Amino acid sequence: MGDRRALDRRALDRRDRAWWIDKGVRYLVFVGGISAVVFIIGIFVFITREGLGFITGTLDAGEFFGSPRWRPTSHHNPTYGALALIAGTASVTGLAIVVAVPFSLGAAIYVAEFAHGKTREALKVLVELLAAIPSVVWGFIGLSIMNPLIIRLFDVPVGLNVLNSGLILGLMAAPIMTTIAEDALKAVPDAYREAAEALGATRAETAFRVVLPAAKNGLVAAVLLGVGRGFGETMAVLMASGHSINLPTSVFDSVRALTATIAAELGETAVGSDHYRALFTLGILLFAVTFVINLTADLIVRGVGPSAIRIAKR
Amino acid sequence: MTTSFAATELNVRKRKVEGLVRVLFGLMTVLLILPVIVILTVLVVRGGPALSLELLLTEPKDGMTAGGIMPALVGTVWLVAVALLASVPIGVAAAVYLSEYASDNLLTRLINLAIINLAGVPSIVHALFGVGAFVLFFGFGTSILAASLTLAIMTLPVVIVSTRESLQAVPRAFREACWSMGATRWQTIRRVVLPNSISGILTGVILEVSRTAGETAPIMFTGAAFFLPFLPQSVYDQTMAMSLHLFVISTQVPGVPEELPFGVALVLIAMVLAMNSLSIAFRTYLRGKKKW
Numbered sequence: 373m374g375d376r377r378a379l380d381r382r383a384l385d386r387r388d389r390a391w392w393i394d395k396g397v398r399y400l401v402f403v404g405g406i407s408a409v410v411f412i413i414g415i416f417v418f419i420t421r422e423g424l425g426f427i428t429g430t431l432d433a434g435e436f437f438g439s440p441r442w443r444p445t446s447h448h449n450p451t452y453g454a455l456a457l458i459a460g461t462a463s464v465t466g467l468a469i470v471v472a473v474p475f476s477l478g479a480a481i482y483v484a485e486f487a488h489g490k491t492r493e494a495l496k497v498l499v500e501l502l503a504a505i506p507s508v509v510w511g512f513i514g515l516s517i518m519n520p521l522i523i524r525l526f527d528v529p530v531g532l533n534v535l536n537s538g539l540i541l542g543l544m545a546a547p548i549m550t551t552i553a554e555d556a557l558k559a560v561p562d563a564y565r566e567a568a569e570a571l572g573a574t575r576a577e578t579a580f581r582v583v584l585p586a587a588k589n590g591l592v593a594a595v596l597l598g599v600g601r602g603f604g605e606t607m608a609v610l611m612a613s614g615h616s617i618n619l620p621t622s623v624f625d626s627v628r629a630l631t632a633t634i635a636a637e638l639g640e641t642a643v644g645s646d647h648y649r650a651l652f653t654l655g656i657l658l659f660a661v662t663f664v665i666n667l668t669a670d671l672i673v674r675g676v677g678p679s680a681i682r683i684a685k686r
Numbered sequence: 687m688t689t690s691f692a693a694t695e696l697n698v699r700k701r702k703v704e705g706l707v708r709v710l711f712g713l714m715t716v717l718l719i720l721p722v723i724v725i726l727t728v729l730v731v732r733g734g735p736a737l738s739l740e741l742l743l744t745e746p747k748d749g750m751t752a753g754g755i756m757p758a759l760v761g762t763v764w765l766v767a768v769a770l771l772a773s774v775p776i777g778v779a780a781a782v783y784l785s786e787y788a789s790d791n792l793l794t795r796l797i798n799l800a801i802i803n804l805a806g807v808p809s810i811v812h813a814l815f816g817v818g819a820f821v822l823f824f825g826f827g828t829s830i831l832a833a834s835l836t837l838a839i840m841t842l843p844v845v846i847v848s849t850r851e852s853l854q855a856v857p858r859a860f861r862e863a864c865w866s867m868g869a870t871r872w873q874t875i876r877r878v879v880l881p882n883s884i885s886g887i888l889t890g891v892i893l894e895v896s897r898t899a900g901e902t903a904p905i906m907f908t909g910a911a912f913f914l915p916f917l918p919q920s921v922y923d924q925t926m927a928m929s930l931h932l933f934v935i936s937t938q939v940p941g942v943p944e945e946l947p948f949g950v951a952l953v954l955i956a957m958v959l960a961m962n963s964l965s966i967a968f969r970t971y972l973r974g975k976k977k978w
Contacts, residue, residue, distance in 0.1 A: 394870035401787060404779025408800040408846065411839050415807060418818035478714030486708050487715075497966055498719045504962040505722070505955060506900025507809070508929045512936050512951050513725055516944075543721055550718065574700050576707040597806070604808025606903040611937060631810045631903075638814075638907050643822065655814040659807060666806045670799055 419659060423652030430646050431653065440619050442633070444647040452650050454657075456617045460627030463620045464609055465602040467538025472546040472602075473595055479546075480553035480594070485579040496554075503547035507607040514540045514612025528624045532614035535623040540612050541602045549598035556590020556673070557583055593669040600665040604658060606631040630654050729952045736949025750913060750935055751942045755950055760917055761830075761925035762957075765905065766898045768834035768921055769841065774891060776838075777845025784846070785853035786875055805843040809903040812840045816908040831921040833909025837898050844894045852886025853879060889968045896961035900954065902929040912938065928954045 430452065439453025483495050514536050522531035560583050568578040584591070614626025615636065634651050641648040693701075744754035780797075788794040816836030826832040856879050864874040880887075910927040912934050918925040932954055936947040 390870050390873060394872040397872040397875075398787065401779045401783040404776050404781075405783030405788060405797055406793075407776050407780055408797055408804055408842065411842070412800040412803050412807075414819065415811065415815040415839075418823065419811065419814045422814070422818045422822075475714050475718045478711045479718045482708075482711035482715045486711060493970070495715060495719070498722065500966060501959060501962060502719065502722045504896060504900075504958055505725075506902070506929055506958055508900070508902040508933050509951050509955050512932055512947060515936055516947065517725070517728055546718055574704045576704045577700075579707075600806050604806070604811070606808060606810040607933065611933070631808055634810045634814065635903055635906060638817070652814055652818070655811050659811050662806050662808060662811075663803060666803050667799070670802060 416659065419652050419655045423649050423656050425644075426646060426649030426653050427656075430650070436653075440617065442617055442628075444637070444641075444650055450646065452646075454630070454654065456619055457628055457630045457633050457654070459619050460613065460617075461603060461609075461629040461631070463534050463623075463627055464537045464541055464613060464629055465599060467534055467623065468541035468545055468602040469595070469599055471539060471542030472549055472598060475542075476546045476549035476594070476598065477553055477591065479550045480557060481579055481584075483550070484554045484557035485575060485583060499547045499550050502543070503551070505544075507544065507605060508611075510540050510544055510608040511611030514608060518612065526624065530614060530624075530626060532612055533624050533626050534613070534620050537609050537613035537627075537629075538623065540608050541605055544605060544608060545598040545602045548601050549594045552594035552597055553587075553591050556587040556594060559590060560586045589672045593673045596665055596669040596672070600662050600669075603665070604631060604662055606635050610635050630658055726955070729948060729955060732945060733948030733950075733952030736945040737952065741949055742953070745915075746913065749941075750939050751946070755928065755931060755953065757914060757917055758926040758928045758931040758950075759953075761910070762899050762928045764830050764918055764921075764925055765834050765837060765909070765927055766895055768830055769837040769898050770891065770895065772835055773838035773842050773845055773894065777842050778849050778887065780842075780846045781849035781853055782875060785850045786871065786879065801843045801846055804839065809840065809901065812836055813904045813907055815839075816904055821908055827922070828907070828911075828924055829909050829922045830918055830925050831909070833905040833925075834921070836904045836908050837901055840901070840904055841894045841897050844897055845890055848890025848893060849883075849887045852883040852890070855886060856882045885968070885972050889965050889972070892961055892965040892968065896958045896965065899961070900929055900958045902927075902933055906930060928957070 432452075436452055436454050437458070438455060439451065440456035440459070441451045441453040442457060443449075443451045479495075479499070483492055483499075487495055515532070518536045518540065519531035522528065522533070522536055526535075564582050564586060565578050568582045569575075573581065609629040610632035613629060613632065615628050615632055616626040618625050618627050620627050634654055637647070638651050641651065741754045742759065743756050745757055746755065747753035784794065784797065788797070813836065816832055820826045820832035820835050821828055824832075826835075860878050860882065861874050864878045865871075869877070905927055909924055910930045911924040912926075912930070914924060914926050928950070932947060932950045935942045935950065
């Protein structure tokens with residue numbers, strides 16, 4: 373009796389080689405699947421590991437957020453006031469957003485609602501190519517094309533300033549905003565447009581009264597991700613902003629950004645020194661802010677489309 | 687009484703507004719794209735004279751104020767190749783998981799959020815991570831290995847997302863047909879799903895090459911050097927790279943003749959845009975060829 377049952381079980385056992393391979397692969401791709409989560413946690417852990425000593429030790433939060441004096445290399449009394457760096461990043465990103473938002477949303481509306489056929493494909497490709505220009509090339513453009521242009525046009529002594537880097541950053545953030553905004557507009561069902569047009573609305577009326585309100589969340593997410601993009605940009609800002617510590621009062625002031633500070637100073641610090649740890653602390657700040665921006669954008673629109681990622685990376 | 691179909695005043699006004707809006711938004715689009723064309727033109731005009739076979743095939747000399755960029759070109763190829771070796775397998779596995787296995791649950795949402803964040807974290811933070819993790823903790827030192835792994839993690843979202851997209855483009859009926867024949871999930875993926883999406887995956891990989899080649903910040907402290915008199919022999923060596931070289935000769939080295947950085951910028955952008963265009967062309971071609 374017991375023998376027969378064992379025999380049956382063996383006969384019914386379908387766990388052949390293919391089954392085991394299938395099971396193995398299932399675990400393998402699962403590891404790949406969670407790798408992104410592992411890496412994000414890894415980034416947080418490793419930059420915190422290097423920066424933590426500064427946060428718990430030397431850091432004076434009041435000085436860090438309240439003082440514009442970033443003098444980490446001073447022999448007698450190094451100070452770590454990040455206010456000017458935060459102001460630098462904020463002013464450059466702010467100008468970039470002011471420049472980029474109207475044009476990006478305008479372009480997105482045009483591509484999604486007015487252009488069609490070949491024109492539309494061509495415009496999309498050009499926007500994608502705009503996004504493909506490496507940031508160091510943008511920085512170089514700021515340095516060698518925009519700089520003399522600004523000096524000549526506005527009669528200022530230095531052309532590496534908020535205006536220069538803001539415009540460059542605007543051009544860099546525009547394609548990602550355009551692409552995500554266009555995705556959001558495309559996600560509005562055509563039935564909405566058909567209903568509006570059946571009521572006699574023109575295309576413009578349909579776009580403004582029907583499609584835009586329906587795509588509102590996606591458009592907000594587009595702007596947010598554009599902000600995150602500008603905020604985290606490094607090389608272009610390093611090369612085009614003038615890189616001098618300043619609380620800017622006009623667009624012609626040179627500034628220094630958080631990202632650029634890390635890029636410029638990390639090479640000259642000794643591993644484990646206060647200065648080195650302070651730079652990692654700036655990194656933690658950058659990580660935290662971009663994380664919040666991305667999380668907010670994700671909460672506004674559940675999930676960001678593939679074309680956004682394709683373009684977002686730099 | 688005759689019914690008139692002539693346009694009313696309201697119709698005429700609406701049509702005018704319509705035309706105006708169209709022109710205005712078209713103009714904004716053009717203004718957005720115009721800078722690229724202007725910039726490319728300027729780069730070609732001013733960098734063109736610096737281009738020569740000598741630029742591509744010789745080493746920099748006289749403190750990088752003359753000579754070519756061969757070591758930087760070779761270095762970029764090294765960095766991109768090693769980064770691809772790391773990111774393509776992980777990225778494709780992740781995409782297979784997300785497209786073929788994952789259900790719509792909290793974990794999947796978390797993974798998607800992580801992917802967006804990997805794509806959104808500033809490149810300099812990736813650099814800090816590379817220093818903290820690969821250079822120091824894993825002890826790779828400043829080397830091609832450390833720099834490439836940093837780049838790989840940074841560009842992972844590109845591979846994952848484009849691969850997932852092309853896997854999902856394979857109709858579900860293909861899978862169902864295969865399952866009904868008694869195939870396991872993996873057999874289905876290997877024999878049906880992957881062969882039908884391989885060209886789409888390739889498109890994503892080409893795009894990743896273009897992204898990786900242009901990066902500067904993540905490699906500055908992890909493995910790229912300002913100047914090296916020799917070519918890298920293994921992944922444990924440092925290397926020069928195109929992107930960093932452009933930064934160095936345009937900001938750090940005095941007395942560089944003006945056309946040299948323009949030439950380097952032109953070569954870099956030509957490399958990146960060529961890869962990008964290839965990827966876009968491939969994508970368009972595949973879309974047109976699609977049978978289902």
